[in-house]
Structure formats: structure tokens, C-alpha cells
Amino acid sequence: MRVYSDFDGTIAVHDIGNQLFRKYVGSNAVEIVKHYLDGTMTARECLTQECAAVDHVTEEDLDAFVRQFSLDPTFDAFVGFCKQRGIPLVVLSDGLDFYVGRLLKQHGHGDLPFFSNHLEFVQRGEKTKMVPSFPHSDAECLLCGNCKRNHLLTLSGDDDIIVYLGDGISDRCPVRYADIVFAKGSLRGYCQEQNITYHEFRDFTDVMERLEVLLQRKRIKKRREAEMARREVFSQG
Numbered sequence: 001m002r003v004y005s006d007f008d009g010t011i012a013v014h015d016i017g018n019q020l021f022r023k024y025v026g027s028n029a030v031e032i033v034k035h036y037l038d039g040t041m042t043a044r045e046c047l048t049q050e051c052a053a054v055d056h057v058t059e060e061d062l063d064a065f066v067r068q069f070s071l072d073p074t075f076d077a078f079v080g081f082c083k084q085r086g087i088p089l090v091v092l093s094d095g096l097d098f099y100v101g102r103l104l105k106q107h108g109h110g111d112l113p114f115f116s117n118h119l120e121f122v123q124r125g126e127k128t129k130m131v132p133s134f135p136h137s138d139a140e141c142l143l144c145g146n147c148k149r150n151h152l153l154t155l156s157g158d159d160d161i162i163v164y165l166g167d168g169i170s171d172r173c174p175v176r177y178a179d180i181v182f183a184k185g186s187l188r189g190y191c192q193e194q195n196i197t198y199h200e201f202r203d204f205t206d207v208m209e210r211l212e213v214l215l216q217r218k219r220i221k222k223r224r225e226a227e228m229a230r231r232e233v234f235s236q237g
Contacts, residue, residue, distance in 0.1 A: 001211075001220070002156050003082060004148070004174065006166035007093035007100050007116070009185060015168075016069050016103070017047075017095040023065065025053045036169075042142045043094055043170065044134055047117060051130040058128050059121050066099040071107050078204035079109055085215065090114070090155060092148045094170035096132065117145045141173075148174040153233060161220050165207060177230050179223040180214070182207050197223060 008015040021029035032049050035041035041049075082089040091114035093100050098119040104112055118133045138147035152174050156162050164171070164178035167185035175181045175191060181198040183191050191198040201207050214220055 001087050001161040001163060001215075003087055003089045003163040003165070004092050004152055004178075005089065005164075006148075006168070006171050007091055007114070008095050009167045010165055011071055011075055011091060012103060013070055013072055016066065016099050019069075020062075020065065020099070021050045021054070024055075024057055025050060028053050042144075044137065044142065044145045047096075047132050047145055051119075051132050054130050056127040057130060062098065062130075063102065066102050067106065069099075069103060071103060072203055074204040074208075075109075076107070078208055079112070081204075081208045081211075088155075090151065092116075092146065092151055092174070094144050094146045094148070115146055115148075115151050143173065144170050146170075149177055149233075152177050153230060161222060162226070163211070165201070177226050177233075179220075179226050180211075182210070196225075 005011055008017055018033070029050055032041075032046055032053065036043060036046035079089065089112060091100065091104065091112055093114065093116040095116055096119040097114075097116045100114055100116045104110055104114060115136050118135055120131045120133070122129050122131045132145070134145045136146045136150070137144075138150055141147060148170065152162055152164070161180065162178045163180045163182070164174050165182040166175065166187050167183070168187060171183075171187050172190050175183070175187065175196055175198070176194075181191060181196060182201045183198040184201055188198065188200060199210050
């Protein structure tokens with residue numbers, strides 16, 4: 001078994017990326033995101049435009065802003081749950097490594113592997129600009145900046161049971177390839193529409209309770225649709 005979890009709104013209590021741009025961009029950030037939500041803009045385009053819309057912010061400013069946010073209070077126990085049972089846990093975010101890495105480290109989880117989009121601070125005249133890059137994008141799929149599906153497929157073995165936890169749009173793709181799905185927020189509605197079997201959760205206590213039941217079974221069945229979807233990707237490659 002391998003567990004993959006979204007960050008914003010799942011591990012982190014709030015959607016930190018959304019809060020960040022609301023603070024430093026204001027109402028224009030809402031307009032930019034609207035285009036992403038209605039499908040007329042990709043995640044990469046959205047994040048690039050949001051960063052470009054930030055007039056000036058230093059690394060120190062952003063660090064102070066990020067430090068005010070917290071992780072789900074049940075996440076610590078979940079990390080311990082996975083370690084005790086030898087279950088690899090990987091964090092996947094379509095946000096920025098700047099805040100994902102800092103918050104994980106701040107809360108004692110700096111050793112957890114995570115994948116996200118990259119942020120650099122570039123001096124342009126007297127202003128410091130936020131410049132994102134996308135080291136984990138997929139050349140054939142423009143939907144997300146950080147392709148969570150690819151991480152699921154490359155980090156998991158054929159015999160692994162893939163568990164995915166998420167709450168939003170960037171989680172819609174990876175749940176198609178996961179055997180066990182935990183969903184909250186708008187992801188629940190998507191799973192219902194797509195007939196993807198899922199477990200609803202409020203926090204990581206719900207996840208631990210359900211996984212403990214599953215682990216007591218001698219054999220955990222893979223989700224047939226997910227297994228077929230994974231095979232299809234590899235056959236095309």
C-alpha cells in the first residue's frame with residue numbers, strides 16, 4: 001500500500017495558495033481563478049498569471065505570511081500511523097514548493113517527500129517578482145502544473161494498492177488511477193458524477209479508521225477501473 005495526499009485544503013487546513021494571491025493580488029486573483037474554474041485557462045496559465053499579478057513581495061514577506069497557517073491537527077497522527085505500518089506517504093500539490101515545504105518542516109514533517117510547482121524570487125529593478133516553474137508537468141496534458149497522475153504511476157509498483165486523498169480540481173485526474181479514494185469538498189461531487197468509488201472524510205482520523213479496517217483484511221482488492229486506467233497509460237507509453 002502507498003498513500004498519496006493533496007496538500008491545500010487536505011493536509012493544510014486552508015487553501016494557502018488561494019489565500020496568498022487574495023492577499024497580494026486582491027480581486028484580480030478571483031477573476032484569474034474564474035477562468036481556471038470554467039476551463040478556459042490551464043493550471044499553469046493560472047498560476048503564472050497570479051504570480052505575475054503580484055506587484056512586489058520579498059521572500060521574507062512571504063515567509064511571514066505562510067507561517068500563520070496550520071496543518072490539520074490530525075495529520076501528525078496520520079504520519080505516525082503510516083510510519084508504524086511501513087506505508088510510504090507522499091505529498092502531491094499543484095501549489096508552490098515555497099509554502100508546502102516550509103509548512104511541512106515547520107510542523108516536524110520535513111522528511112516527508114513532496115512534489116509541487118517551483119517558485120523563485122527574481123529582482124526586476126526595485127521590485128521582487130514571483131516566478132513559477134513546472135518541473136513535474138506532463139507534456140501531453142496541460143490541465144495541471146504538477147502532474148499528480150505521473151507521480152502515482154512512477155512511484156508505485158504493480159502490486160501496490162494506491163490510496164489517494166484529496167478535495168479539489170487538481171485531484172480529479174489522480175483519483176481515476178487510485179484503488180482507494182478518500183474525498184471531501186468538490187472532489188466528492190466529481191467522484192459521484194464519474195462513478196468513482198470513494199470514502200468521504202472530514203480529517204485524517206476518518207482515514208486512519210477506514211484504512212485500519214482494510215488492513216485487517218488478508219487481501220485488499222484493487223479497483224478494477226483504476227487498474228485498467230494504469231495499464232492503458234503504460235501501454236500507450
